[in-house]
Amino acid sequence: MRQVYFLIVFVMLVACKPKAPENVYTAGEADFSSFTAIGDGHTGGYMDDALYRDGQENSLGTLLQRQLTLVGASDVSVPWMETGNIGVNWNGQARLLLGYKTDCLNNTSLSPLRLSPQGELSSLSTSAYNPSSKFSNFGVPGLRTIDLVSFLLGNLNFVNYNPFFARLSKDQFNFPGSGSFSTYQENVFDGGYPSFCSIYLGIEDVLPFAKSGATSNPMSPVAGLPGIGFEESLGQLCQQLHAQNVKAVIATIPNVSEWPFFNTIPYNGLKLDEDKAASLNQIYNPLGFSFVVGDNPFMIADPNAGMFGVRPALPGEKILLSAPLDSVRCYQMGSVFPFRNEFVLTLDELNEIQTRIDQFNAIIRQKAVAYGFALVEAQNFYNKLPSGFAYNGVTLSAKFVSGGVFSLDGIHLNPRGNALLANEFIKSINHSFKSNIPLINALMFNAVLFP
Amino acid sequence: MQPNRPLFIWTAIFALSLFNTFFSQGFQVNFQGQKQQGMGCAGSALMQDASALFYNPGAACFASASEVNVASTPIFANVMYVDSSTQEVFRTKNPVGTPFAAYALIQSKKSHRLACGISITTPFGSTVQYEEAWIGRFAITRLAMKVFHIQPTVSFKVTDNIGVGAGFVWSPGEVELEKDLPVQFNDGTFGHAKISGTARGFGYNAGVFYNSGGFLSAGLSYRSGINMAVKTGTVEFQVPGGLEANFPNGSLTSSLPLPSVVTLGLNVKPCKNWNAVLDVNYVGWKTYDTLSFDYATNTSSLLDTKSARRYKSILAFRAGLQFAAISDESGPKLIGRIGGGFGFSPVQSGHVTPETPDADRWYGTAGLSYVFSQHFSLDASLYATKLQRADTNYETGLSGTFTTIAFCPGFGVNYKW
Numbered sequence: 001m002r003q004v005y006f007l008i009v010f011v012m013l014v015a016c017k018p019k020a021p022e023n024v025y026t027a028g029e030a031d032f033s034s035f036t037a038i039g040d041g042h043t044g045g046y047m048d049d050a051l052y053r054d055g056q057e058n059s060l061g062t063l064l065q066r067q068l069t070l071v072g073a074s075d076v077s078v079p080w081m082e083t084g085n086i087g088v089n090w091n092g093q094a095r096l097l098l099g100y101k102t103d104c105l106n107n108t109s110l111s112p113l114r115l116s117p118q119g120e121l122s123s124l125s126t127s128a129y130n131p132s133s134k135f136s137n138f139g140v141p142g143l144r145t146i147d148l149v150s151f152l153l154g155n156l157n158f159v160n161y162n163p164f165f166a167r168l169s170k171d172q173f174n175f176p177g178s179g180s181f182s183t184y185q186e187n188v189f190d191g192g193y194p195s196f197c198s199i200y201l202g203i204e205d206v207l208p209f210a211k212s213g214a215t216s217n218p219m220s221p222v223a224g225l226p227g228i229g230f231e232e233s234l235g236q237l238c239q240q241l242h243a244q245n246v247k248a249v250i251a252t253i254p255n256v257s258e259w260p261f262f263n264t265i266p267y268n269g270l271k272l273d274e275d276k277a278a279s280l281n282q283i284y285n286p287l288g289f290s291f292v293v294g295d296n297p298f299m300i301a302d303p304n305a306g307m308f309g310v311r312p313a314l315p316g317e318k319i320l321l322s323a324p325l326d327s328v329r330c331y332q333m334g335s336v337f338p339f340r341n342e343f344v345l346t347l348d349e350l351n352e353i354q355t356r357i358d359q360f361n362a363i364i365r366q367k368a369v370a371y372g373f374a375l376v377e378a379q380n381f382y383n384k385l386p387s388g389f390a391y392n393g394v395t396l397s398a399k400f401v402s403g404g405v406f407s408l409d410g411i412h413l414n415p416r417g418n419a420l421l422a423n424e425f426i427k428s429i430n431h432s433f434k435s436n437i438p439l440i441n442a443l444m445f446n447a448v449l450f451p
Numbered sequence: 452m453q454p455n456r457p458l459f460i461w462t463a464i465f466a467l468s469l470f471n472t473f474f475s476q477g478f479q480v481n482f483q484g485q486k487q488q489g490m491g492c493a494g495s496a497l498m499q500d501a502s503a504l505f506y507n508p509g510a511a512c513f514a515s516a517s518e519v520n521v522a523s524t525p526i527f528a529n530v531m532y533v534d535s536s537t538q539e540v541f542r543t544k545n546p547v548g549t550p551f552a553a554y555a556l557i558q559s560k561k562s563h564r565l566a567c568g569i570s571i572t573t574p575f576g577s578t579v580q581y582e583e584a585w586i587g588r589f590a591i592t593r594l595a596m597k598v599f600h601i602q603p604t605v606s607f608k609v610t611d612n613i614g615v616g617a618g619f620v621w622s623p624g625e626v627e628l629e630k631d632l633p634v635q636f637n638d639g640t641f642g643h644a645k646i647s648g649t650a651r652g653f654g655y656n657a658g659v660f661y662n663s664g665g666f667l668s669a670g671l672s673y674r675s676g677i678n679m680a681v682k683t684g685t686v687e688f689q690v691p692g693g694l695e696a697n698f699p700n701g702s703l704t705s706s707l708p709l710p711s712v713v714t715l716g717l718n719v720k721p722c723k724n725w726n727a728v729l730d731v732n733y734v735g736w737k738t739y740d741t742l743s744f745d746y747a748t749n750t751s752s753l754l755d756t757k758s759a760r761r762y763k764s765i766l767a768f769r770a771g772l773q774f775a776a777i778s779d780e781s782g783p784k785l786i787g788r789i790g791g792g793f794g795f796s797p798v799q800s801g802h803v804t805p806e807t808p809d810a811d812r813w814y815g816t817a818g819l820s821y822v823f824s825q826h827f828s829l830d831a832s833l834y835a836t837k838l839q840r841a842d843t844n845y846e847t848g849l850s851g852t853f854t855t856i857a858f859c860p861g862f863g864v865n866y867k868w
Contacts, residue, residue: 016527016528016529016856016857016858017529017531017542017856018529018530018531018837018854018855018856020531020533020540021533021538021540023538098693100693110693389848390846390847390848391848392586392587392589392590392847392848392849393587393588393589393590393591393630393847393848393849394589394633402752404633423536438536438537438538438539439536439537440537441534441537441539441586443586443588443589443633444584446635446639447633447635448635449635449636449637449638449639449691450634450635450636450637450690450691450692450693450694451637451691451692451693
């Protein structure tokens with residue numbers, strides 16, 4: 001009897017597992033066999049203020065394509081950076097990582113630091129181009145929509161030179177005058193059109209202006225010929241894809257001013273004790289500004305603000321993460337010395353940026369409808385972040401470092417954020433092309449790493 | 452077969468493993484008697500053995516003799532989770548659970564109206580362990596909860612047909628809860644948290660039993676709710692050095708309410724050798740509204756948590772048949788049983804959690820008893836269920852379908868004198 005009993009137990013152990021459903025992934029009405037990601041650094045894996053190998057591995061374009069391989073896409077081909085993961089940014093600096101930093105008050109805390117004194121400069125002078133393996137991820141940091149058809153982009157002698165483009169261009173670092181320069185778009189379509197594209201453009205048409213505190217790098221105009229205005233630059237790309245029967249997914253531009261770079265330092269982050277409030281009152285009372293013990297708005301420079309061009313920041317105005325924090329802590333920046341214009345976005349400036357983004361997005365939506373592209377409201381995804389949302393047991397938000405979505409530059413998404421955004425692309429593709437492509441488990445991808 | 456052999460096996464199984472659920476509403480474990488388990492877990496109106504101490508203290512005084520009864524029901528439960536967005540499949544790797552029940556019922560030599568007894572049962576518990584790196588790892592990776600009910604009981608026959616009984620329940624317990632934390636070390640591995648503690652609670656169990664002496668018997672019992680208070684739990688964190696100040700190891704308090712259970716039971720004996728039983732349970736799960744953890748040291752990253760559970764009180768219906776297949780002059784020798792039941796889930800939509808992936812459920816059971824002598828008998832039972840629940844949790848955002856299959860073969864031994 002006991003043997004029978006144990007036999008029953010044994011059979012049950014083996015037999016009582018629920019059967020997994022058989023997943024059938026389908027491409028639907030689209031053909032993903034040759035996929036190309038068109039975009040800027042947000043597509044190419046720029047993060048932690050640099051382009052580096054791990055970032056590329058976990059870029060929007062790469063993650064999206066890897067998932068599309070389930071429905072027939074070929075494997076990714078990327079202009080890889082070096083495997084050392086030092087990375088490089090526009091100024092030749094290495095990527096950021098979280099480390100211990102001692103500030104001017106001798107307080108040590110976790111802060112984004114450069115991985116090494118110098119970035120991976122060699123990658124900006126070595127061509128990654130390989131004629132036998134066409135890139136599938138054309139995410140080029142800094143690429144504006146109006147750069148798509150520019151012949152200057154790969155020419156070192158011109159102001160619009162983009163080293164991240166030059167290293168993947170088929171021109172392979174032509175010396176000035178020694179050859180002709182090809183455009184971004186010529187490179188993308190070199191050797192034949194893809195069967196499917198993702199298009200995520202427009203951020204770089206507004207972001208550099210916002211990052212400069214609205215002092216330089218003007219936003220791209222709406223109107224103008226291809227290469228000058230946003231509408232026709234994007235339009236000619238879409239038209240060309242459509243004419244060649246290329247299907248695509250296209251995304252709107254998020255409200256960049258909601259990102260951590262613009263929201264980590266509160267407008268009223270000026271904490272004062274009695275002495276400091278008194279001394280500031282002495283300075284500013286004659287101008288009509290007064291200070292209290294506790295939280296006060298930072299003082300900012302605003303040429304339109306009265307005779308002295310100084311005023312307290314208003315609720316909703318942004319102090320940028322580029323502001324020198326040690327100067328704030330120890331050298332009275334933001335109080336005795338107002339924040340310079342380049343560290344501030346005023347309400348007027350924010351309004352100007354938002355208006356331009358809205359105009360661009362209206363164009364993007366219109367092109368998506370006109371050409372039958374799947375549309376990703378990237379804006380809707382980003383808009384969920386400031387208040388945070390629960391994802392498989394984790395609360396994700398736009399909070400700097402701890403929010404789990406943005407990388408240490410406060411602008412570009414980290415791998416986890418890219419996976420979440422790639423999911424928005426997949427949802428849109430599934431919806432528009434009746435495909436069944438599973439989403440990515442974004443928590444399998446890194447957020448900020450801690451020492 | 453000698454009586455001490457199964458006893459030894461039972462002890463070994465118990466020593467080796469924990470017990471778990473997944474086969475009963477919420478984290479209730481309805482395995483307190485092999486004979487009842489054979490009949491759809493019903494039997495509060497049929498006095499059969501010392502397990503009446505649990506099912507209906509009012510019936511215990513109708514025992515024909517003093518008795519010791521021990522049983523265990525290993526649980527083989529497998530949960531599969533299919534994530535709705537990634538379509539990925541994850542499974543549990545639960546250890547075999549072993550709820551057990553041990554009873555001693557003593558009939559008073561002086562007054563046949565009085566019986567006393569003590570029982571040790573495990574009416575609540577859960578052990579669930581998900582596979583490595585499963586998608587809900589930040590909600591839970593492992594839960595092990597054990598609750599013992601130790602219940603001294605007195606049962607008194609008021610008339611020849613009516614018995615009343617009551618017991619005091621001392622309920623010690625243990626809980627361990629583990630999950631990964633969404634903070635990453637430099638090598639990409641995730642932080643981890645483990646909460647553990649012992650809990651104490653008190654309650655009671657009372658019942659009335661009516662026996663017509665022939666065709667019909669009925670029972671009504673009430674097991675009180677018990678608040679299992681964790682007064683000195685501990686929490687341990689594994690986090691990167693840079694975050695240790697944010698996640699201080701330390702103590703915490705919490706509590707877990709166990710619901711009250713009202714049972715109305717009926718037993719009819721339509722003809723010789725046959726019994727039909729029906730139990731209706733009303734389980735007061737509404738008491739489990741919130742799961743909260745109050746950490747002794749709070750930081751900006753470690754706040755006290757209040758997590759909505761919002762269970763609702765539920766009804767469960769259990770029914771079964773018993774048939775004495777072989778009898779001799781001393782009574783039945785071989786008894787067969789079959790039964791089944793249906794229980795509503797106390798877990799409302801939007802609140803399904805991976806620690807209790809509960810659903811409305813049907814289940815079937817079967818059982819056998821063999822009486823070796825007037826002293827010694829053996830019981831066996833088998834319980835099987837499959838349940839499925841699709842949900843999106845409001846709090847965690849986990850969205851998918853849990854499927855559970857459980858087989859629970861039980862085995863028990865009785866000794867009467």
